Amino acid sequence: MSAREAALLTLVAMERQKAWSNGHLKKVIQEQRLDRRDAALATRLCFGVIQNRMLLDHYLQQYSAMKLSKMESKVRNNLRLGLYQMLFMTKIPVSAAVSEGVKLTKKHCKNPRAGGMVNGILRNLARHLDELPTLDRGNPVAYLSLLYSHPQWLVEEWSQQLEAGELEELLRWDNSEPPVTVQVNTCRFQTSQVAAALEEEGMTVTAHPWLPDCLVLTGTGDLTQGRAWQTGMFYPQDPAARLAVLAAGLLPGNKVLDACAAPGGKSFAAAMTMGDQGELYACDLHAHKKALIEAGAARLGLGSITAQVLDARKPRKGWEGTFDTVLADVPCSGLGVIRKKPEIRYKPQEELAGLPALQGEILDNVAHYVKPGGVLLYSTCTLRPQENEAVVRAFLASHGGFSLEGFRLPGPMGEQPEGVCTLWPQRLGTDGFFLAKFRRREDHD
Numbered sequence: 477m478s479a480r481e482a483a484l485l486t487l488v489a490m491e492r493q494k495a496w497s498n499g500h501l502k503k504v505i506q507e508q509r510l511d512r513r514d515a516a517l518a519t520r521l522c523f524g525v526i527q528n529r530m531l532l533d534h535y536l537q538q539y540s541a542m543k544l545s546k547m548e549s550k551v552r553n554n555l556r557l558g559l560y561q562m563l564f565m566t567k568i569p570v571s572a573a574v575s576e577g578v579k580l581t582k583k584h585c586k587n588p589r590a591g592g593m594v595n596g597i598l599r600n601l602a603r604h605l606d607e608l609p610t611l612d613r614g615n616p617v618a619y620l621s622l623l624y625s626h627p628q629w630l631v632e633e634w635s636q637q638l639e640a641g642e643l644e645e646l647l648r649w650d651n652s653e654p655p656v657t658v659q660v661n662t663c664r665f666q667t668s669q670v671a672a673a674l675e676e677e678g679m680t681v682t683a684h685p686w687l688p689d690c691l692v693l694t695g696t697g698d699l700t701q702g703r704a705w706q707t708g709m710f711y712p713q714d715p716a717a718r719l720a721v722l723a724a725g726l727l728p729g730n731k732v733l734d735a736c737a738a739p740g741g742k743s744f745a746a747a748m749t750m751g752d753q754g755e756l757y758a759c760d761l762h763a764h765k766k767a768l769i770e771a772g773a774a775r776l777g778l779g780s781i782t783a784q785v786l787d788a789r790k791p792r793k794g795w796e797g798t799f800d801t802v803l804a805d806v807p808c809s810g811l812g813v814i815r816k817k818p819e820i821r822y823k824p825q826e827e828l829a830g831l832p833a834l835q836g837e838i839l840d841n842v843a844h845y846v847k848p849g850g851v852l853l854y855s856t857c858t859l860r861p862q863e864n865e866a867v868v869r870a871f872l873a874s875h876g877g878f879s880l881e882g883f884r885l886p887g888p889m890g891e892q893p894e895g896v897c898t899l900w901p902q903r904l905g906t907d908g909f910f911l912a913k914f915r916r917r918e919d920h921d
């Protein structure tokens with residue numbers, strides 16, 4: 477199977493089965509044994525189409541008599557792949573982008589006329605690539621929305637938080653290629669030892685500019701195949717996710733609850749911060765995810781972690797007031813991690829409406845588990861005030877026993893005296909996160 481075919485099948489699966497791009501693509505790459513070069517090309521094509529879907533569709537629609545929405549999914553996505561290569565992958569000859577698109581359409585589409593249609597539309601576009609109609613700049617939000625393929629409502633929301641230049645930087649950032657960052661398993665290995673092992677596997681390794689024991693990798697291929705992975709030397713995690721744990725100020729011997737823990741990244745970071753000394757309950761609602769946490773903890777050799785299936789909205793007998801720290805890394809809209817999950821931007825806005833209530837419900841319940849004087853750390857990987865500041869305000873208004881407490885983070889974020897902060901990707905070079913640290917008063921029941 478070619479790289480283009482792998483990308484096409486993933487794009488179609490995303491539309492039909494609501495598959496995640498990354499998960500489905502990895503499966504196809506493994507099943508079809510694509511080599512490193514083809515895997516990289518398939519990934520670039522698939523992510524590129526998702527990242528630019530609105531813009532591609534805007535141009536394609538102007539060159540097609542048939543509505544794109546009425547086309548068979550394989551035809552529509554073949555057109556997108558063809559135009560994406562012409563506009564964004566200038567090293568690929570335009571003729572190859574067209575002919576491969578036509579070939580794949582003929583192979584995969586039921587309608588015998590589909591190949592001819594794809595050929596006609598792509599050839600016509602190829603002839604006019606230098607004179608595509610310019611985008612209307614009349615409405616800046618609509619213009620940026622189309623140029624960077626982000627839904628208009630989202631650009632509108634961010635335009636209320638960021639000035640124009642920064643807003644565009646964020647949108648551009650979302651469509652850029654994310655680096656691979658991993659955290660060293662400091663409980664068992666030195667950072668230099670892990671860097672050397674990864675270099676031996678053929679990767680280029682650099683130390684993260686401001687987060688200790690974090691490595692930035694290029695030329696990775698499938699990380700899980702190497703000895704460094706198999707011996708538990710590291711785990712993949714964005715620096716922002718580790719900051720969310722560092723903000724809590726954990727100490728060896730602490731009793732910690734990670735209430736929404738799967739696949740386990742923050743639990744692993746927490747266990748490492750505590751030198752694997754203490755008790756760490758890593759819980760998640762979904763039974764199948766418990767195994768993911770357990771497998772990760774076993775691979776890393778972290779004995780302090782116990783995984784459990786638990787609904788963070790429901791009281792758990794015997795846990796009231798018993799934890800030094802509770803981490804509430806709640807389910808959210810994920811709009812801070814668009815760079816890694818490009819399709820998350822297209823989630824219908826209505827589907828996000830219930831999230832603040834769910835986040836509030838989880839926070840209300842898990843707050844009971846914090847012992848007097850203990851910490852509750854709220855985090856999301858989104859950049860929407862409704863799921864961030866508004867949830868914090870509502871919590872404070874109904875929990876007189878808790879107040880925000882300042883914390884210090886490594887790197888450019890430094891001191892956070894207010895106890896809340898947004899990690900903006902375009903400023904920090906990380907995923908987008910929101911953190912709030914609450915302390916329960918000693919004298920409050």
Ligand SMILES: C[S@@+](CC[C@H](N)C(=O)[O-])C[C@H]1O[C@@H](n2cnc3c(N)ncnc32)[C@H](O)[C@@H]1O
Nearest residue numbers: 736737738739740741742760761787788805807
């Ligand atoms: C943002 S993810 C957590 C990521 C994780 N903390 C990490 O760093 O790897 C949110 C998690 O919350 C879980 N979840 C959703 N509703 C929940 C509930 N009511 N109780 C517990 N977990 C829940 C989801 O299954 C998901 O794994």
